[in-house]
Amino acid sequence: MRGRMNWEDLWPLLVNGTLETLYMVGLAAFFTILIGLPVGVLLFISRSNGLAPMPKVNAILGALINIGRSLPFIVLLIALIPFTRLLIGTTLGSTAAVVPVTIGAFPFFARLTESALDEVDYGRIEAILSMGGNIWHVIGKALLPEALPTLLAAITLTVVMLIGFTSMAGVIGGGGLGDLAIRYGYQRFNDQVMAGTVIILVAMVQGVQMTGERLVRRLAHRR
Numbered sequence: 001m002r003g004r005m006n007w008e009d010l011w012p013l014l015v016n017g018t019l020e021t022l023y024m025v026g027l028a029a030f031f032t033i034l035i036g037l038p039v040g041v042l043l044f045i046s047r048s049n050g051l052a053p054m055p056k057v058n059a060i061l062g063a064l065i066n067i068g069r070s071l072p073f074i075v076l077l078i079a080l081i082p083f084t085r086l087l088i089g090t091t092l093g094s095t096a097a098v099v100p101v102t103i104g105a106f107p108f109f110a111r112l113t114e115s116a117l118d119e120v121d122y123g124r125i126e127a128i129l130s131m132g133g134n135i136w137h138v139i140g141k142a143l144l145p146e147a148l149p150t151l152l153a154a155i156t157l158t159v160v161m162l163i164g165f166t167s168m169a170g171v172i173g174g175g176g177l178g179d180l181a182i183r184y185g186y187q188r189f190n191d192q193v194m195a196g197t198v199i200i201l202v203a204m205v206q207g208v209q210m211t212g213e214r215l216v217r218r219l220a221h222r223r
Helices: 007-045 055-070 073-079 081-088 094-118 122-130 135-146 148-172 176-186 191-222
Strands: none
Touching: 007 055, 007 094, 007 135, 007 148, 007 176, 007 191, 055 094, 073 081, 073 094, 073 148, 081 094, 094 148, 122 135, 135 148, 148 176, 148 191, 176 191
């Protein structure tokens, strides 16, 4: 594989790497939102002046989130190898890579969720509470609906970050375009593979960014 490759050899590698990357990003995005959204809501409502004040819980959870955000992802990848092996049974492949990618991303999304909820007009919250609504009514009828455009922008930013994370997962054999770039591009000095993976990754990021911004504008305009 050293040197130049025929298009017939390069094309299947790029297609397979792209599909693996899309699989990892999609699955990791699902779990990141599934975990990060409720954690972000809990951070918001558990403040000392929040809807359900729990200062100790908020402090502990906030500290854990800050630690998760401060760790370099490459260090987290290596540190989570035993946990990934315990959970998945292997540390190789695209499915295994979803574990560290999700753990690395959900603290970031949780903070974005908390910030998005901060922008909700407190008058809407007070109106629901004055009509006898409880905390679940506030979350379901005021916080999440009103913060939806900002949350969508946060999801867009998170997915862009996930694309980068899945690429770095190639360092530990995570599959996808990152693994392809390392094994065939860097280690075998193949400029074609490197160029191909870079072009596809840039196209993915731009596609996600443009789609997300368009959806946010459309949703904000309707409001």
